[in-house]
Structure formats: structure tokens, C-alpha cells
Amino acid sequence: MVAAIAALVWLYGNYNPGSHLLFPKCPFFVLTGLECPGCGSQRAIHHLLHLNIGQALQSNMLLVLSIPYLALGFWFEFAGTRGSPKAERIRTQMYGYRAIWVVLTVIVIFWVVRNLVQLS
Amino acid sequence: MKHYFYHDGTSKQGPFTFDELKEKGIKRDTQVWYHPMPDWKPAGELEEFADLFGQTPPEMKKEVKGTATPPPPSEPKPPMPKNWLVESILATLFCCLPFGIVGIIYAAKVDSSYRSGNYEGARKASKDAGTWTKLSFFLGLGTVLVYLILIAAGVATSIFAF
Numbered sequence: 001m002v003a004a005i006a007a008l009v010w011l012y013g014n015y016n017p018g019s020h021l022l023f024p025k026c027p028f029f030v031l032t033g034l035e036c037p038g039c040g041s042q043r044a045i046h047h048l049l050h051l052n053i054g055q056a057l058q059s060n061m062l063l064v065l066s067i068p069y070l071a072l073g074f075w076f077e078f079a080g081t082r083g084s085p086k087a088e089r090i091r092t093q094m095y096g097y098r099a100i101w102v103v104l105t106v107i108v109i110f111w112v113v114r115n116l117v118q119l120s
Numbered sequence: 121m122k123h124y125f126y127h128d129g130t131s132k133q134g135p136f137t138f139d140e141l142k143e144k145g146i147k148r149d150t151q152v153w154y155h156p157m158p159d160w161k162p163a164g165e166l167e168e169f170a171d172l173f174g175q176t177p178p179e180m181k182k183e184v185k186g187t188a189t190p191p192p193p194s195e196p197k198p199p200m201p202k203n204w205l206v207e208s209i210l211a212t213l214f215c216c217l218p219f220g221i222v223g224i225i226y227a228a229k230v231d232s233s234y235r236s237g238n239y240e241g242a243r244k245a246s247k248d249a250g251t252w253t254k255l256s257f258f259l260g261l262g263t264v265l266v267y268l269i270l271i272a273a274g275v276a277t278s279i280f281a282f
Contacts (some may be wrong), residue, residue: 008140024267032222038213063213073206095205097235100228103205107212 013049017042018059035118037062037111062110069094127151127160138168148173198239201246203230204253211256219256223249 017023028036040060047056048064058065073095081087093099123132124141127150132151136144146152148164163169226249234240 019246021271022268024264027263041213060213066209066213070206070209073209077202077206093202097228097231100203100205100224100231102230103209104224107209107224 012042016046018046034113034115037107037114037115054075063116074098102107122154125153126163127153142172200234201230201243201252203227203246204249207253208249208256209254211260218258219252223252223256226252248272 015022018043023042026036026039028034029039038060041063043059044056044063047053047059048067053064076087076091076095122138122218125132125136126141126146127133128145131239133143133144135172141152146169148169149162151160152163152166152169153160164173203226204223204229208220208227209222211223212220222257226245229245230242230249233239233245
């Protein structure tokens with residue numbers, strides 16, 4: 001697992017997915033010419049590994065902004081809340097039922113808006 | 121001889137003798153009047169009905185909303201099953217949009233079922249969420265492999281073509 005992550009970090013750090021054939025293209029983009037919510041995430045990772053936040057945001061803003069959220073989510077999932085009522089409350093508010101629908105809505109809005117921006 | 125009247129909720133009935141009235145199936149809270157009572161009274165408060173009601177248990181008092189709530193069931197709460205939210209968001213962002221989104225919807229279902237006490241439903245939704253997330257993971261992995269194989273084949277072909 002650690003080796004796989006290290007390999008990916010090396011790969012995405014050293015090669016820009018935007019300019020190498022080696023990296024798979026998004027099938028949705030290939031088929032429709034429209035960007036899906038995940039398009040640009042490989043490039044975003046590459047730019048992030050180079051601490052190039054601006055370009056990472058341009059590649060996939062949603063991915064960059066969701067990293068803290070996902071990291072905290074992983075933390076809760078693996079470390080749990082350790083019986084802390086405060087952590088439990090945060091978890092319910094940020095990863096509970098309502099939050100999940102907010103996440104879905106954000107993804108769909110991002111999907112639509114990024115294509116509108118692209119087309120205009 | 122008293123002439124009894126009772127009120128069935130919509131109109132007054134009577135006059136009846138006491139024996140006739142007993143046949144009418146009146147209850148403790150049925151409003152009853154006879155001369156010279158100043159006002160209607162529930163039958164349960166009148167002495168002469170004591171024998172009649174002696175054998176039937178009193179009506180359950182209706183709870184006033186907000187004052188008394190039944191104690192929560194004390195069955196042990198199982199821990200919430202994994203809802204796969206984070207993984208399905210990752211799947212949405214990195215590979216398989218439709219499957220990832222199905223995963224997110226199931227994540228919401230895990231949460232809502234668990235909160236409403238439907239632990240069995242939560243467990244099931246968790247399983248479904250996991251299935252979709254894993255499916256998208258392996259589908260993504262498969263796509264990458266196929267893609268790499270195709271590229272390798274393409275490179276090989278171009279090498280041998282020249």
C-alpha cells in the first residue's frame with residue numbers, strides 16, 4: 001500500500017499527465033467533449049506535488065478544495081472519534097446525512113459550472 | 121323516577137330510565153344529565169354508575185403532547201456501519217463518476233437509516249455503498265491497465281511497422 005502510494009507520488013510528481021500519453025484520459029471527456037467533475041484531477045495532483053496551488057486549482061478546483069475534507073473524513077473513519085462528544089458532533093455535521101446531500105449538490109453544480117465556463 | 125339523558129358527542133339522547141340507559145353502552149366519559157343537575161357530567165363521576173363501571177377498567181388517559189414521551193427503547197445501539205462517503209467521493213473525482221455518485225447516494229442512505237433506528241437497512245446500504253465504490257475502483261484500475269496495454273500495443277505496432 002505504502003509502496004503503491006510512493007510509486008504514484010513519484011509518477012505524478014515527475015510527469016505532467018497533461019503532456020504525456022501514458023496517463024489515461026477521462027472517458028466522459030473523450031466521448032462528449034465535456035468535462036466531468038473529476039477531469040483534471042491527475043494534473044491537479046501533479047501541480048500540487050510541485051506546490052503549484054494556482055495551477056492545481058485551475059486543473060480541478062473541486063479536488064484541491066476537497067482534500068482537507070477528505071483527509072478529515074479518512075481520519076474519522078480510521079481513528080474514530082475516540083468517544084469525544086465534540087468530535088462526534090463535528091462528524092455528524094460534516095459527514096452526516098445532510099452533509100452528504102450538500103456534497104452531491106456541490107459536485108453537480110461544479111460539473112455544470114465548469115462546462116459553462118469552458119463553453120463561454 | 122329519574123329521566124336520564126346522555127350525549128353521544130353529536131346530539132343528546134333520551135329520556136331513558138336507569139335500566140334503559142345501562143343498555144346504551146355508555147362509558148365513563150359519556151356526558152350524562154338528569155333533573156335537577158346544573159350541568160352535564162361524565163357518567164364516571166356519578167354515584168349510581170359506580171356499579172356499572174366497576175367491572176370495566178378506566179380508559180387509558182391520553183398523553184398530552186410534549187409533556188410525557190415514552191422512554192427510548194433500551195436495546196443496544198450497534199455502531200454505525202461504514203458509509204463509504206470519502207471513498208465514493210474519491211471514486212467520483214478520480215475515475216468513475218456514475219458509480220461514485222451512486223456510492224455517495226448509498227452513503228446518505230446508510231446515515232439516514234441508521235439515524236432512524238433502521239440498523240438492518242443501514243447495514244444493507246453500507247454493503248451496497250461498498251460494492252459500488254469497489255466496483256468503480258476496479259473498473260478504474262481495469263481501464264488504466266487496458267489503456268496501458270493498448271498504448272504498449274500501439275508502440276509495438278509502430279516499432280514493427282517501420
